[in-house]
Amino acid sequence: MVAVSASNPIAARLLICALAGAVPWTDARLSPRTLAGAVPDQDFYRAFDTLWLDSQEFEELARAQLVDPRSPVNVRGLQATAMLNESRRAYLCWFQESAEDDFVPLANCPRCAAPLVLCRDRLVCEDCRIAVYN
Numbered sequence: 001m002v003a004v005s006a007s008n009p010i011a012a013r014l015l016i017c018a019l020a021g022a023v024p025w026t027d028a029r030l031s032p033r034t035l036a037g038a039v040p041d042q043d044f045y046r047a048f049d050t051l052w053l054d055s056q057e058f059e060e061l062a063r064a065q066l067v068d069p070r071s072p073v074n075v076r077g078l079q080a081t082a083m084l085n086e087s088r089r090a091y092l093c094w095f096q097e098s099a100e101d102d103f104v105p106l107a108n109c110p111r112c113a114a115p116l117v118l119c120r121d122r123l124v125c126e127d128c129r130i131a132v133y134n
């Protein structure tokens with residue numbers, strides 16, 4: 001599994017998994033249509049991430065959107081992940097405030113509540129295609 005780096009058009013929110021090990025995202029052989037579908041999601045997500053990182057008056061609003069599985073930012077992210085899964089196994093990397101002192105890693109899927117399972121170095125929900133860093 002490889003996280004798509006923040007310097008490329010899809011960025012780190014979407015993870016592309018190769019069955020035989022990590023591969024560079026450029027080797028994922030994603031179609032132009034698939035890439036075009038994923039990029040708007042990344043731009044939308046980055047807007048909320050920026051507000052949260054700003055730690056000012058919109059931090060809580062942004063955090064609430066980032067942790068809610070029904071929020072537009074996550075619904076769009078899951079749609080982009082589904083599109084990526086048409087050609088390559090992919091997961092949505094779920095937002096967590098892991099730098100907080102009282103951080104408790106997720107043990108269950110934030111969307112369906114099923115127990116997360118270990119896939120390489122991350123916990124994932126295969127049904128929802130969500131991955132978390134714990």
Ligand SMILES: [Zn+2]
Pocket residue numbers: 109110111112113114125126127128129130
């Ligand atoms: Zn799930």
